[in-house]
Amino acid sequence: MNYYAVRAIYLHEMHRMWRTIFQSIMSPVISTSLYFIVFGSVIGAMIPQVDGVSYGSFIVPGLLMLTLLTQSVSNSAFGIFFPKYSGSIYEVLAAPISSFEIIVGFVGASATKSLIVGVIILVTASFFVELSIQYPLLMIFLLVLTCLTFSLFGFLIGLLSNNFEQLQVVPLIIITPLVFLGGSLYTIEMLPDFWQKVSYFNPVVYLINGMRYSFYGVSDINIWISVISLVSFLVICIFGVAIVITKGYNIKS
Amino acid sequence: MKMRSVVSINNLSKVYKNDFRALKNVDLDIHKDEIFALLGPNGAGKTTLISIICGLVNLSEGNVHVEGYDIIKNYREARSKIGLVPQELSLETFENVFNNVSYTRGLYGKAPNPKHIEKTLKELSLWDKKDSKINDLSGGMKRRVLIAKALSHEPSILFLDEPSAGVDVELRKEMWQVIENLRDTGVTIILTTHYIEEAEAIADRVGVINNGEMIVVDEKESLINSMGKKTLTIELHDPITELPTNLSNLDLKIINNGKSLNYSYDRKSKHTGITSLLQSIREAGLKLKDLKTEQSSLENIFVELVSKDNS
Ligand SMILES: Nc1ncnc2c1ncn2[C@@H]1O[C@H](COP(=O)(O)OP(=O)(O)OP(=O)(O)O)[C@@H](O)[C@H]1O
Ligand SMILES: [Mg+2]
Numbered sequence: 001m002n003y004y005a006v007r008a009i010y011l012h013e014m015h016r017m018w019r020t021i022f023q024s025i026m027s028p029v030i031s032t033s034l035y036f037i038v039f040g041s042v043i044g045a046m047i048p049q050v051d052g053v054s055y056g057s058f059i060v061p062g063l064l065m066l067t068l069l070t071q072s073v074s075n076s077a078f079g080i081f082f083p084k085y086s087g088s089i090y091e092v093l094a095a096p097i098s099s100f101e102i103i104v105g106f107v108g109a110s111a112t113k114s115l116i117v118g119v120i121i122l123v124t125a126s127f128f129v130e131l132s133i134q135y136p137l138l139m140i141f142l143l144v145l146t147c148l149t150f151s152l153f154g155f156l157i158g159l160l161s162n163n164f165e166q167l168q169v170v171p172l173i174i175i176t177p178l179v180f181l182g183g184s185l186y187t188i189e190m191l192p193d194f195w196q197k198v199s200y201f202n203p204v205v206y207l208i209n210g211m212r213y214s215f216y217g218v219s220d221i222n223i224w225i226s227v228i229s230l231v232s233f234l235v236i237c238i239f240g241v242a243i244v245i246t247k248g249y250n251i252k253s
Numbered sequence: 254m255k256m257r258s259v260v261s262i263n264n265l266s267k268v269y270k271n272d273f274r275a276l277k278n279v280d281l282d283i284h285k286d287e288i289f290a291l292l293g294p295n296g297a298g299k300t301t302l303i304s305i306i307c308g309l310v311n312l313s314e315g316n317v318h319v320e321g322y323d324i325i326k327n328y329r330e331a332r333s334k335i336g337l338v339p340q341e342l343s344l345e346t347f348e349n350v351f352n353n354v355s356y357t358r359g360l361y362g363k364a365p366n367p368k369h370i371e372k373t374l375k376e377l378s379l380w381d382k383k384d385s386k387i388n389d390l391s392g393g394m395k396r397r398v399l400i401a402k403a404l405s406h407e408p409s410i411l412f413l414d415e416p417s418a419g420v421d422v423e424l425r426k427e428m429w430q431v432i433e434n435l436r437d438t439g440v441t442i443i444l445t446t447h448y449i450e451e452a453e454a455i456a457d458r459v460g461v462i463n464n465g466e467m468i469v470v471d472e473k474e475s476l477i478n479s480m481g482k483k484t485l486t487i488e489l490h491d492p493i494t495e496l497p498t499n500l501s502n503l504d505l506k507i508i509n510n511g512k513s514l515n516y517s518y519d520r521k522s523k524h525t526g527i528t529s530l531l532q533s534i535r536e537a538g539l540k541l542k543d544l545k546t547e548q549s550s551l552e553n554i555f556v557e558l559v560s561k562d563n564s
Contacts, residue, residue: 002329002362003362004359004361004362004363004364004365005359005360005361005362007359008356008358008359008360009359009360011359012352012356012359015348015352016347019347082345083345086343086344086345086346087339087341087343087344088343088344088345089343090309090337090339090343091337091357091360091402092360093308093309094307094308094309094332094335094337095332095357095360095361095362096328096329096330096331096332096333096361096362097360097362252309252310252311253269253270253310253311
């Protein structure tokens with residue numbers, strides 16, 4: 001194991017975050033706060049309790065997931081795409097590092113960033129609404145697993161993208177709709193019958209419900225199904241990355 | 254005596270995805286502590302060759318050993334010996350110089366060593382730029398940052414792909430000095446270049462590559478000696494338009510609007526023919542103004558080799 005190399009990549013990526021602190025941390029915090037103000041306080045005041053909690057508290061796990069997902073994907077997609085684009089990836093390829101170590105460095109840093117953002121959002125949320133966390137260990141587990149899985153997914157997108165457009169298209173046309181339709185702002189029981197059925201095909205529904213369960217002990221879906229689907233997606237991402245890397249990363253000729 | 258070879262390339266071929274054969278059965282041994290210059294026209298395959306050794310491009314056939322380690326099976330050992338200065342100025346633009354150079358050291362698995370980074374930056378006259386963003390540097394400075402990065406992990410073999418591109422004459426001389434100093438401290442150097450004068454100035458051995466084939470590999474001196482022709486330039490007092498009949502069967506060229514004649518001969522041959530040439534010139538009634546001889550340079554040899562190979 002090339003410990004110093006993993007460390008170098010990790011710190012290098014984290015350093016990039018401090019350099020762009022506004023974009024990396026402030027912007028998700030600001031946008032999430034806006035959600036809390038608009039949906040939680042304003043609209044929430046007109047809505048009765050959902051699943052036994054106030055609407056403002058109800059949307060916290062969903063908004064947290066929404067941010068973690070989009071942040072993880074864009075952090076690591078950008079993290080690997082940027083050196084590919086500038087050509088500076090050459091030194092990573094020429095260094096005595098295994099593919100696994102490269103992934104640990106990049107994905108680890110991306111997941112760490114998302115976790116930091118996640119914690120800040122939770123703290124921010126506690127200023128707007130009342131929070132209770134019933135199963136803290138489960139919450140931490142889901143938090144970490146989500147950050148890792150979607151950082152890996154973002155890494156795959158970054159590897160496969162050949163230009164900025166491709167880099168943005170997947171998050172924009174796939175992740176954002178899935179997350180919005182994933183029940184972050186409502187329970188799927190509120191939907192008409194047909195759309196409820198469709199929702200069961202949306203993997204994000206399982207994530208958000210799992211997270212909501214760890215907060216309030218209520219969920220549309222069995223918690224085990226949530227955990228299993230998240231782990232399955234992690235495995236799919238691992239295989240995806242492994243295949244792309246053995247084929248030469250889409251970088252090596 | 255057989256010299257120890259630090260890079261050993263056997264029967265190496267590369268076929269790119271578009272079926273283009275960029276390297277054809279290349280054999281090459283790089284000796285310890287030498288400066289080896291790889292010469293070749295654009296597209297000859299120089300970068301491809303270096304990229305394969307450094308792990309940036311997959312090989313199609315053959316094998317390469319670096320200090321005895323196979324570059325694929327033992328990639329960790331092989332690559333940790335190597336420093337690479339790429340042809341393109343590929344740098345992360347927002348990072349500062351010091352961090353950028355330290356990052357490379359980490360990638361090569363070495364513990365941080367700010368003292369070594371400082372020494373390297375000073376040697377390359379970059380110390381006063383250590384806090385500058387890469388974006389704010391000139392092209393020549395960026396090139397030197399790339400060199401500093403390649404030296405950050407104290408490699409024993411250094412590849413420089415066109416190190417002089419975009420570096421001014423003054424700095425180029427300084428860089429040659431740096432390269433020679435490195436060699437003296439036990440670093441083997443392989444460089445590619447378009448500047449023949451660069452190879453002539455610092456290389457111990459020269460390889461000429463063309464269309465993916467290694468056409469010649471030899472000591473620089475013996476290459477110049479064995480292939481070298483000398484040219485005798487005869488300046489005439491009065492210009493002529495055509496050669497007098499008694500000179501027409503000699504290897505003479507009228508140059509400089511008839512004011513001079515060029516005579517080339519093999520410097521190794523016993524009979525250079527100069528005595529009889531001068532005799533004939535006098536008989537033809539031409540008056541001489543001046544005479545000078547010139548040794549053909551690596552440049553002429555190179556042009557000749559490549560054009561012969563292409564025909
Ligand atoms: N990724 C690639 N795919 C297909 N062909 C390639 C690729 N990279 C290089 N080539 C081709 O291989 C040949 C050798 O290229 P290479 O870059 O090794 O040349 P070079 O000797 O370094 O030239 P230069 O002096 O211009 O740097 C060229 O004809 C080039 O077009
Ligand atoms: Mg080249």
